[in-house]
Amino acid sequence: MKLSTYVIRRILILIPTLIGLTIIVFLLTRAGGTNMIIGPYLNPRLSAQQQLIEKQQLIKQFHLNDPVWVQYFYYMWALVQGNWGLTKTAIYTGPVTTAIALFMPNTIQLAIVAYVIAMFIAIPSGTASAVRKNSFVDQFTRFIAFVGISLPVFWLAQILAEAFATPTISPSLNIFPLGGTVDANLLVGQSWYNQYLGISYPTHIMMIDALIHGDIPVFISAVRHVILPAATLAFTSIAGIMRYMRSSMMETLNQDYVRTARAKGVPEKIVIKKHARKNALIPVVTVSGLLFAGLLGGVVVIEEIFNYPGMGYWTYWAMMGLDSGGIMGSTIVFGLILVSANFVVDILYAVIDPRIRLGE
Amino acid sequence: MVEEELIIGRNLKKFFPIKTGLTSRSNIYVKAVNDVDIVIKKGEVVGLVGETGCGKSTLGRLLIRLIEPSGGELYFSPPPEVLNKIKSNQKLSDEELKNYSIFHMHKNKLREMRKKFNIVFQDPYSSLDPRMLIKDIVAEPLFSFGWKKKDAYARVQELLEKVGLPAEFMYRFPHELSGGQRQRVAIARALSLSPEFIVLDEPTSALDVSVQAQVLNLLEDLRKEFNLTMLFITHHILVVRHISDRIMVMYLGKIVESAMKDEIFKDPKHPYTQALLSSVPIPDPRVKIERIILEGDVPSPINPPNGCFFHPRCRHAFEPCGFTTDELIEPLRFVLDNKRNPEMGNAEIQEMNVIDDLNMEVTFNNPVQQGVVESIIQKEKEQTRALYGIKEISVNGNLLKIKMHEPVDPKLKDIGNEHLVACHLVNPPEIK
Amino acid sequence: MVEKKRNPKLESFIITMKIFLRDPGAVFGLVVVMIYILIALIDEFDPGLIGLTDVNSLMPNYYNPSPLPPSSQHIFGTTFPGIDLFQGILKAIRLDIGITFFVVGIGAISGILLGLVSGYFGKWIDEIIMRTTDIFFSIPFLVLAIAIAFFMGRTILIISFALIIIWWPTYARVVRGQVLYIKELAYIEAARASATKNHKIIFKHILPNTLAPIFVQFSMDLASVALIFATLSFLGFVPTLGGSSSASSGGYIPELGYLSSIGYSYAVVGDWWTIVFPGFALLLFALSMNLVGDGLRDALDPRFRR
Ligand SMILES: Nc1ncnc2c1ncn2[C@@H]1O[C@H](COP(=O)(O)OP(=O)(O)OP(=O)(O)O)[C@@H](O)[C@H]1O
Ligand code: SF4
């Protein structure tokens, strides 16, 4: 199969997946019942009589008396038009799309930092355990990997919060603040920061914007705020990446050109650094992206525990506030992220390894 | 030996679709078995020989309908009146097809028929379920037809004895057995329902040489004892030299020659068979065959050549064998070169233009003469056989127009003594 | 005559066990898991045996609600409101283990069946089943579980259902991959040549040969499901038992994630034990299950045989 054919085939598979995703979310909202759909729109200050009338209007507006599949088309139409409904939570009330624009950048920042941390730990340790198979290093990383996949995320987050952000327990280690993305005092009067919305410009990603404006104190504060949640998120994926790096590295070390380099007397360190590691990295980097997207759901717990205002934090408060708009919106966004990651990884993989294309 | 047909296959075809595009449908096929007629007589052992990938296994599987056919008809021991109709190429009624054609049978009837034929595969490691005991492996066909456990295991014991294995092997797993022992188990399984016909798909090629001989001897004994009809598939003709009565040679999905064993070894008619035989040491001083080395690769079964599939490699290929214009491009460049043939003068090929399979045009930088080109072609023909494909040429100044002979498909033809050959040399068509 | 004394199936099992027992991690895991299962069974059938009363409630003590540090009276200390953590954890194991086995069991059975059908019959059946798994794999597990529980309700059945929905596709894919490989092996063809019926081929030849990776997947999933189930409770999807929600009945549901979430507001002011012990109990179970899975992977790998 040619690459272009493969890409087209993969896109064709993407379509039913996306439709399936929206159908699932749609069916879930309908399973929740009428009140759940129109709840956020009701004005609690109205009298019971008036509420009843408003309810009727809303039912009409959302076509809730039509057959389910008709409802689905209205629902899809609204989605496509960017009309994702309202969210009413303790932390934000307004259109779902605005909420996403507010919270998404923070989660992206968290994910990037976590990914960097995960790679920095997983790649060297995976390489080390591949180079020295069954050594102490290998056994130790193996054990850490097991702990990594067995740790309850919420527990790890709690323990880190206790250890590094709780003055009563560990005064000397209390170096990372809990809550928010940055120390708000530092931003008072900054032209590139909207105090009211809590958004920085131009990228909305605090660390990057701080760098763009050369504001080092803000940057440092942002790093200190993100480091604990990012470390937690990173830890959940380190195990997988590490083991994957190990097997990829072992495979490369067995390849002919690496053996040739060794036979030619190239020093072992250079063999590993120059020849093997680079090639072993390609599949690891692509696949770990996918692994990461899959584990992104963990931010619901992590952001809640660290009071970090991202998508997960919003999801959590939507859940607490019986806010169906928020749950629906965040589910679709998380779904889209994973679907795109899946798609990109598949294509990259087909580019790297042509056998995949033939396998289909 | 009773001269009675057990298996008759007509126009057997098996095309495997290749997935290339977006949809699951495809119009590109591997033509693994391409219009094969085959007759196997009761009690006969037929050796099926050919290079790897020529479709031997596919044909073998088709004969017991392990894979779904793409076309053709297959009959297993039909009653005389149906047999006559088949032989005289009369059309069978739907009723008769349903009753006697293996390819048209209802699946329950086909299931019943499975008592009568079975198969032994090449690889004794993958052909036995690693999680089953030998007794259950051998008894599997018996259980399919409702045998009671007690009877079945008694039969298994008897069968193991027949194939030369101790009875305690019943309680072993396949991984506890050697390759040869496993193959004996596979043979016992195939024989368990006393079938009339078994396909042996390279049953010895995965085994050590010493073990090969033992298994071959076993098969010979069993064949006598049960009066078995067998199709013995191999890519090595010497393996079947001993055991088979008749040998069929297959090339690119077609049977190209079929004859009694002695005849094939003494007087192979098809150039491909001759090449095959010349490559094996024949322990018979009276037979002297020069070594013929087959040139070129086996063409792809996806796009088999025109006419005779063997023609690109055939030492004797001539006019009707199916040369096409694209096969002429290289040879023309070679022979119409004024360094090789100075008669060409200062004419050099400038452009070659293939119009279709049978017509092409060659443009020279200077005018050429028809007579010169004709004589060069005539002279070079013997060495560059593709030139045989040229039917006529016409020259008009710088332009040479070439027309090729129409390809003719060689058909299997009986040349007497039950010797069938599909080659134009033996059975020359009229050359127009 | 046939030597009947030999039992090859037993022998093969013994070899598997021997390989498994050579791995200290796996043995450790197995022992821990056995203890957890034992505790769950005692909770269910005779809680008095380990001094527990009313395993459906965490037994609050409103006279002395503030968390107390570990002491001889409360070896793991207490959490709000006056709940003995040691007893709480013992009770919680029943629900966590029970739900986990139930979810993975049902998820595995349905996934295995669908995977077998998908792989064996191929064509459009395969296409439909695989595209469906794609859809379920397109939402992060935790987010999907939250959405299902959020919209459909928080009864223990719905939460289990949510987790089953999430887990079957994994099995369907693993099994399908195995089937596609095994289906091409000659022994399947030999079975068809022997007129073996489809269902027999699937269940006698294909299924047993797919089991090794399924066992491994199964044990690792017991760990993951226990973690996600606890996470859901931690987030507030505390399952209701017998129709009474935790809040309304005043009975605190014994569940490890929930215990951990109660403790959080106390842990950040210094009462570390309120979260350390429940979380550790969960970590120990998940780690053990993963170690067992890894041990099984080696023990069931035919390359480690002869
Ligand atoms: N299931 C299949 N799908 C697609 N192509 C197939 C399939 N089985 C066989 N083929 C193709 O059909 C052709 C004939 O294969 P077959 O196995 O019959 O050859 P063979 O003569 O038995 O070769 P060998 O000596 O290697 O066993 C080959 O080109 C092969 O690639
Ligand atoms: S028909 Fe005979 S002579 Fe012609 S190419 Fe084929 S084998 Fe050769």
Ligand SMILES: [Mg+2]
């Ligand atoms: Mg073959």
